[in-house]
Amino acid sequence: MEYEKVPAPPEEYVRVDHRELRRFVADVFERLGVPRGDAEIVADVLVTADLRGIESHGVARLRRYVDGLKAGTVNPRPEIKAVRESRCTALLDGDRGLGQVVGCRAMELAIRKAESDMVGVVGVRNSNHYGIAGYYALMAVERKLIGLSLTNSRPLACHTGALGRTIGTNPIALGAPAKTPPPFLLDMATTIVPIGKFETYRRKGLEAPADWAIDSRGEVTRDPEVVLKEGALLPLGGLLEVTGGHKGYGLSVAVDILCGLLTGAAWGSQVGGTAGPKPSNVGHFFAALNVEAFMPLSEFLERVDELKRYLKSARKHPNFKEIWVHGERSWLTMQTRLRKGVPVHKKTVEYFKEVSGELGVKLPRGI
Amino acid sequence: MEYEKVPAPPEEYVRVDHRELRRFVADVFERLGVPRGDAEIVADVLVTADLRGIESHGVARLRRYVDGLKAGTVNPRPEIKAVRESRCTALLDGDRGLGQVVGCRAMELAIRKAESDMVGVVGVRNSNHYGIAGYYALMAVERKLIGLSLTNSRPLACHTGALGRTIGTNPIALGAPAKTPPPFLLDMATTIVPIGKFETYRRKGLEAPADWAIDSRGEVTRDPEVVLKEGALLPLGGLLEVTGGHKGYGLSVAVDILCGLLTGAAWGSQVGGTAGPKPSNVGHFFAALNVEAFMPLSEFLERVDELKRYLKSARKHPNFKEIWVHGERSWLTMQTRLRKGVPVHKKTVEYFKEVSGELGVKLPRGI
DSSP states (O other): OOOOSSOOOTTTEEEEOHHHHHHHHHHHHHHTTOOHHHHHHHHHHHHHHHHTTOGGGTGGGHHHHHHHHHHTSSOSSOOOEEEEEOSSEEEEEOTTOOHHHHHHHHHHHHHHHHHHHSEEEEEEEEEOOOSOHHHHHHHHHHTTEEEEEEEOOSSOBOOTTBOSSOBOOOOEEEEEOOSSSSOEEEEEOSBSSOTHHHHHHHHHTOOOSSOOEEOTTSOEEOOHHHHHHHOEEOBTTOSSGGGTHHHHHHHHHHHHIIIIITTTOOOGGGOOOTTSSSOOOEEEEEEEEEGGGTSOHHHHHHHHHHHHHHHHTSOBOTTOSOOOOTTHHHHHHHHHHHHHOEEEEHHHHHHHHHHHHHHTOOOOTTO | OOOOSSOOOTTTEEEEOHHHHHHHHHHHHHHTTOOHHHHHHHHHHHHHHHHTTOGGGTGGGHHHHHHHHHHTSSOSSOOOEEEEEOSSEEEEEOTTOOHHHHHHHHHHHHHHHHHHHSEEEEEEEEEOOOSOHHHHHHHHHHTTOEEEEEEOOSSOBOOTTBOSSOBOOOOEEEEEOOSSSSOEEEEEOSBSSOTHHHHHHHHHTOOOSSOOEEOTTSOEEOOHHHHHHHOEEOBTTOSSGGGTHHHHHHHHHHHHIIIIITTTOOOGGGOOOTTSSSOOOEEEEEEEEOGGGTSOHHHHHHHHHHHHHHHHTSOBOTTOSOOOOTTHHHHHHHHHHHHHOEEEEHHHHHHHHHHHHHHTOOOOTTO
């Protein structure tokens, strides 16, 4: 079965083999002083986003990380250190490293703790944008653990009752292993949509299809230009309390309490961008939970399969073609793209050519 | 300052001193075979909901618990046992006890583990409806810990793309201590509203003010009669993916994975009611996190105060009178009601009289 969560029309996208794409991205980071192993981690996180259909967090963001390394905001060779550590918890200082490198190190530590002592909780400060939150939850899932991955982000959203960009899109990812793939994976911004949606609509010259943001005076706007220039994303639930907007706001703040306040990282409007004038000081929060602390793993895996069947086989709403379980669409997209190649947008291809010439890195085959 | 989150007009409500209300509710439970200490726990959870302005989860629900005890669905003298336990985790079997009794026992265990080993994670099966999720998060907050409280619920909501009541309202509560009261407390159903809102609108003979539910054919309806009879609540984000409905759906399922699947409790449509024909087998999930695993407590408390000031002092949206931080309104309401008394609806007063006569329990003074 051919399936892609988001269509990639051939007049706009070039298909590139995922291994070639990984090699190219890793080469770019290595040329900028990142050790080969770390460069491959970043490449894997970015290409996995594209494989899973989350283009907004994939190789299209390469420029941002390259600029961050060039500007010195991001440290290519961080000394990631445990500032505090107990049997089941740790706080890591990411030393301004790439968020993907710091994030993987932190989740690996949480996984080790969960494997030896049933639960691992690891907070992180002094990091950078770490890509898709779901990647780290899936690291735990691959070890048959339940994984939680949270991060704060630069302020792009507005809290209920306020104006301007005051809080982050602060995503929540939770993954659980299943007996039969795909695993359950919730990976969501706590805003209605992430900012990348507006970048996509701007590129296509279209208005947004729903009320996702407000302008600087607080009026709802669907114009990508306005939103990207001076607007603020609305929390999940929307502008008003009557539609539950205060719940999305509360989830965003809860994520910031764990990622920003508790770790000593920046929070709220202090969180910086990857290539900004000062360290972004992004904070993350990871947890891994050993199923065996609660029931035999085989029984749990069977129960997750039952849950998936239960949700899929419900009576269908007449306006919907399909009922989806979280993680299913992105997994199907990945199966397709592993075979057919990863669609890379022509604007990203242009940037690839630019950076390839500048750094002397061989372009991926097919470009 | 006099403040109440939800107004309680004197023609509809009688004010009762919170101590008298607690005494009365505890007497009722004791008369039904619940040990005095446990009866006082249930009374405290219910009256706290009313004090905080969450009438839908307060003493208005007394009948449900009384019926559950009378029907034998709820066990008045449960033997709550640890089925599995490790240093930082445990799984408790609630032996069909009152959810408040089981929930408090579980959160106390999570707190002890967080105090001695930085983190405590406790799952629960074979429990019942436990009242407001926030109560248990606040137990941790009182000990200066971060508290997480989740529960599944009987199916009242519909997942994205489906019809009928397929998933629970599965709430999420997260609390964090502050230097200056009130603490941060997010306490939210993963649906736009809990079912109790429709009970309130029906009582008032009003339509709901927004699209919170669908009827049995999947059409959006604001009619409380239809919703309470055969409708389904919409997940936070609403009916469609374009407004983020799949995110509320995903949060609800994530809560059920932790509370229902992982603990061996019922999940999805299997979760029963408090006074149903079979044990409800509700599942809960609690976590307590020691701030000192990450930073000095005093520094964290100061940071939470800063966060509250930051959110409160943002530029105000022209359509809003006030910017609120989570936990603030319910705390202010509690201050008012501790002084002025708890408003008890006249319909609830009628039930009080009925149960008072039946069980020979003295009514609260003022009724």
